[in-house]
Amino acid sequence: MSRSRIAIAVAGVGAAMVALTACGGTESNVTEDGLTTVTVGNMNSNSLTFPLLVAQEEGFFADAGLHVETVDAVSGPELTAALIGGTTQIAVGTPENVMPAMAQGQGLVAIPPFGQLDMSLITLQDSGINEVADLVGKQVGVVQRGSFSEKFARSIMVDHGLDPDSVTYIAVGAGATMEPALRNGKVDASVGATSTVALLDQHGLAIRNLANSLDETGGEAGEFGMQTMWTTTVDYREQNPEIAEGFCSAMNRASDWIADDANRGAGVQLMSTLLAVPQETAETIWDRTHLSWKYRIDDEKWNRVADWVLEDNETGLPYADYVSADCGEKQ
Template identity: 30%
Template sequence: MNPSRRAFGALSAMVLAGAALRTPSATLAPQLTVAVGGRSTSAFRHLPLTVALQLDFFRQEGLSVSVREFASDALALDAVRQGAAQVCAIGYEHVISPPLGAPEVRSLVLQGRAAQLALGVSTRALPRSNTLADLRGRKVGVDALGSLSHAMALLVLARAGLGPQDVTYVAVGAGASAAAAVRAQRVQALCHGDPVMAQLESKGELRLLSEARTLGGSQAVFGGALPGGCLAAPERFLHQRAADAQALVYGLVHALKWLQTAGPGDLVKAVPAADWQGDRGGYLAAFARVRETISIDGMMPSDGPATALRTMASLHENAQGLEHVNLARTFTHDFARKAKQRFFV
């Protein structure tokens, strides 16, 4: 387990311990486990959840929340299927296009409203490359095949005249393993999220050719508002434990509001040091760039589901059957709307 995962697990334990120390009746508080998928792929996809845990926003709602980390969204969904967690923190794209065998879940609150991804070429492998067309016959790293980064690379390269057969896509994983793949020249380009993209760019190891880490960049790449990370749960949970679902969303939207005005010093105090990956300055700079992509109120943008559906349809292995997806059943505004009214966001 990497330091970031240990820190996040320890953070969850501290939240629960703190609740027990401060509140005599804490043992009577409803217990909830959130399965977190692919957290190390992007430092900011689950930042609101981290903040809500660190600042005790869930405890303030009378809810004891613990987290379990998984290497991918697919594994987080599987944890919900097996009953090891009631809620999952995943990319919305996996709500509308779940892996084979995954349970049907519904997004109840958004954490992000953009992809928070970028695509760049290795300055060592392709020192004179300034166009995407130069990637013909090359290897492009993505965090996982079938992921949003894979879909983004397909879309961007298609506009440069390159089809799926013109490049080889390689799953490079998250964080350090993705950076290592670039440095070892196992891939000549990388489509990934921060902090790895920010670190490689700042060191001159990557030259960015496509940007979706801002609202404008994401709009340009995907042709509409693209929902990012979300908290999702099966319909049965939303009905049987509606009060707990609402408390969870209250805590998360509280964190969203906090993030809108938090300064660098506030963020440093609220985020485990392991999340900086040894570069606090780089982390804060990357946060400043993606800050606008963090959801303001947890609500789903009106064109978000359709944009996500078009994006995932670009992945050939996932395209079949997506035309039958009932987008209205992939999310609910019931909980986020109440939180929006309560926190005036």
């Protein structure tokens, strides 16, 4: 990401902070059951935050002595802004929003679990586009310009020996607005998460998958890509180590629970409820994503993602300074 794009990203976070911090911050307190309350920024009805729902429903937070209150946001910048402003104490985050804020000295630290990049480059089966090379001269829908979805599409083009600027990238938003753009031919292809692709299929669109970050067609981005992390501030982690440890421990238990095939039935039901989709659609999403969350990432993966996001930032984000690798470490 160019310095100008970093500035824009952080400016977006700053603008969101004005609105969110007006609500005031919240301090941890103890419930009648003796649980310590922690306020967590969440993206409602989004499979990327699935471990949070599992940790709630399976009682993992309660086991860790925590009562989690969620504050829902509709975008990554809102989530990061609320965390920086003190409206929340922990939040889900995306590298494209969190890392520029880190680079600007906002005092954030990444904690587990870390979600693998979940993106597919898709087209309609009757579009006449049968492989990535057929995209040259076409229009590709992305969530927004400069977003991870565009970076993924560009990466796939490069992996296939093509000029990433040989296609036109069109901002079409997420699933609700992406569908009509694809259905009505406003774009020739699009980039979406597994949950988005499953919903398109549910709505009767016959989809051809050109590249997917979760299988061997995702190229370099599929190898190192990371879509989500959980975040807190350095100050909060230092001042509330037991709360941070408890949160990480509960979320790591949730990740293990999701990865266990024995929990598929219960997990599909939770996924169906979270996304408000039929069980059959939830099964598709579960089968493709339930191994997506990792307890730990190494410095190589972190550095490659940071380089991808920040591009010409020369200082980078040293792993030891920005990743709380031992948070909730399993004994």
